[in-house]
Amino acid sequence: MSNFLDSTSEKILSVFRKWKEKHPLSLAFLNDSIFQRWAIAILLSAGLTALLAPQFYISKPVYRHGMIVQENIKADRDFLVEDVQSSRQKQIEAVAAVRPVYDYDPETPITLRAKIKQSFALAAGQKEKPPGKALLDRSLGVTLSQGEYAYLNAHAFSDELLQRFSRIIFAFYDNTFVTAGPFQNKEREKGITIVNTLTREEENTKELSSILLMKDIGPALSKKINASMRNDQPEARRVSFLFLKKMIVPNLTHNPEATAQKTASVKESVKPVYFQVQKNEMIAREGDKIGYLELAKLEAFHKTAADNNISNLAVIAGIFSIVLFLTLLLYYWRTRNWLKASPRSNVDFLVFAIVALLQIFFVKAGIFISVAVNRAFPSLPVDACYFAIPFAMGAMITAVLVNRNVAMIMSVLTSFLISLLFEEKILFPLFSFLGSVAASYHVVNSRQRSTVLKVGVFLGVVNIAAILSLSLLTGHLLDDLILRLTMGLFGGIITGILVAGLTPVFESLFGFITYIKLLELANLNQPLFQKMIIEAPGTYHHSIIVASLVESAAEAIGANALLAKVSAYYHDVGKLAKPQYYIENQTGYDNRHDKLSPKMSSLIIISHIKEGCELAMQAKLGKPIIDIIREHHGTSLISYFFDKAKKDKDESIRSLTESDFRYPGPKPQTKEAGLVMLGDVIEASSRALINPTPARIRSLVRERIARIYTDGQLDECELTLRNLNTIAETFSRILTGIFHHRIEYPEAPPKPKETNGKREAYENSNRKPAEADENR
DSSP states (O other), rough: HHHHHHHHHHHHEEEEEEEEHHHHOOOOOGGGGGHHHHHHHHHHHHHHHHGGGSSSSOOOOOOOTTBOOSOOEEOOSEEEEHHHHHHHHHHHHHTTOOOOEEEEEHHHHHHHHHHHHHHHHHHOOOSSSSHHHHHHHHHHHOOOOOHHHHHHHHHOOOOHHHHHHHHHHHHHHHTTTTTSSSOHHHHHHOOEEEETTTTTEEEEEEGGGSEEEEOOHHHHHHHHHHHHHHTSOHHHHHHHHHHHHHOOOSSSSEHHHHHHHHHHHHHHHHOEEEEETTTTOOOOOOOOOOOOOHHHHHHHHSOOOOOOHHHHHHHHHHHHHHHHHHHHHHHHHHHHHOOOOBBBBBBHHHHHHHHHHHHHHHHHHHHHHHHHHHHOOSSOHHHHTTSSSSSTTHHHHHHHHOHHHHHHHHHHHHHHHHHHHTTTTTHHHHHHHHHHHHHHHHHTTSSSSSOOOOOOOOHHHEEEEEEHHHHHHTTTOOOOOOOOHHHHHHHHHHHHHHHHHHHHHHHHOOOOOOOOHHHHHHHSSSSSHHHHHHHHHHHHHHHHHHHHHHHHHHHHHHHHHHHHHHHHHTTTTTGGGGGGGGGGGOOSSOOOGGGGGGGHHHHHHHHHHHHHHHHHHHOOOOOOHHHHHHHHTTTOOEEEEEEOOOOHHOOHHTOOGGGGGGGOOOOSSSSSHHHHHHHHHHHHTTTTTTOOOHHHHHHHHHHHHHHHHHHHTTTTOOOHHHHHHHHHHHHHHHHHTTOOOOOOOOOOHHHHHHHHHHHHHHHHHHOOOOHHHHTO
């Protein structure tokens, strides 16, 4: 199931990617402007109002029987009015024709024989008479006389005696109905419905005289005993008759529940009787008293009216205002970063609106389906069916796409809106809120797409607990409990399936990158990683170390560690375009930049940003990672080539300004982007350390962070001085571990030693200053 769900999600993503390639969707119109914010808020409020308003009862004139009509009321259209009295009379007649239901158990003789057999076996083991009789009485459920017990005991409760009784019992019940009490007069008039409890076949009969009453079974039983025991002594037949008469039980019993259910079903199936009121027909005249007929016409008239009065507009306006207020409050929290979500202009605000609309739409659809199911199967209460509605879907999608804090707001918002749909039933908004909170907190760190389905099962269990708790709260614990619990579990599973199916759609359409997507991108078997290992092994190693640095630092300062790690993996992917122009990938003695002007070298170095963004877009890495690739150098200076230009003999080169050697930006906008910038620079600089002691590493880390900070590269992200201090301590600890001293091993044979010496000499000769490594 897990593999199936993962493959299905991949297929969904593939379909939407192909669709987007053919129909590119630009989200540029969602730039961060106040107009777009208001447009999204108003559209969301209008959509939710349209979904919610139809559920409200529109105010109408109140009419009562006996009231004086103040003005003429004339029909402006044709409409039907239910004839209540005729409908009621029709129902009474239909109910009166319903036959009582009696259950016929064809296994009664088998059950009775088994009971006698078990009791005989139990009594046969008793040696003493008094304990044996008491035990036998309890087992049989009757009280035997001493003579009856003596007769049974004299035959040692034998199988032969059991077989004799069995033949009599089966002969007695053959084609015979036995019931407990006398039939009522109405049953004798209408007859009864006999239902076979095994085959569920029904039979209607009026021939009740053939049915034996328990008080009248003596003659029929005596006849069967005399026929079966004709060769036995009269005393034996007498005792057997007394014993079996006590054991005979009815095989036809009245079922009041089935009768009531059948009656209700028949009553429900009776179609109401209507009469038509024609257009321009006078419904009530001014000054007349309202009778029952006029009252029925007025009720039907206003029930079918397309009412556009002020009250209707007031209800709609009220809903719109409340939803708009909540939406703007959410956006205020969002812009103040109280919800701890990375800023994405208005895109995530739009997605929040779409998810909220989808949530209310599915609730409305669930209500409609529940009512339809109840009409088709009256035995299924509509309130029980409501528990299968996917109330937590919106919160779960929001938790996966954004975070659990925004999901909490979604939970509150949708629960409030659901309370408008269910009017006075506070049970379902509470049920929605509990499930939404629990599921959103559980799904936020899902590591596979199939895990979402497991969270659906978990939500089903939470629903069961919530139903039990709320049932205790309302005092209706035992009312259709099993059905409600089943629907709650089913609702959780439906929610998991919907979230697993819809989340990839939002990822593809709006560029969201979820925890699951990040884990997929962190797989080192990704094609870009494999290409980097072969074509740019130095860049690959550098990226792995940077990822280790930023992941630990992100965890220390409370940033998104997984996003920072994955972004670090891909931050230099643009170097794949020209890998040999970066020092970590140069394997020979020649540096290609030695033959280029400083300006050309800087352009090649800077180009890896643009080329990295293009490769990331082709690989569908997601907007957050692409943004970090674009921002991880900010507008920093490539000081190595700038200093080289200042020392050049060519006057035109020396006249170049500092701005000619700076990256185009933008500066890091998030904590994660700032961490990747710091990790990139510090890891590159650490390679040039000759004797990397802990003190030197700590000094290097703090010096590089201070330089980046004073250059203003961290001005636009949310890293504080406390964060920078934590980052410095974390980077220092990890780099110290990487450069820790190792023990000396015994010297190798002379020839290998010479080879190692050459390699060491080459490595030392190929080292560049820390400044060069820093500005790769």
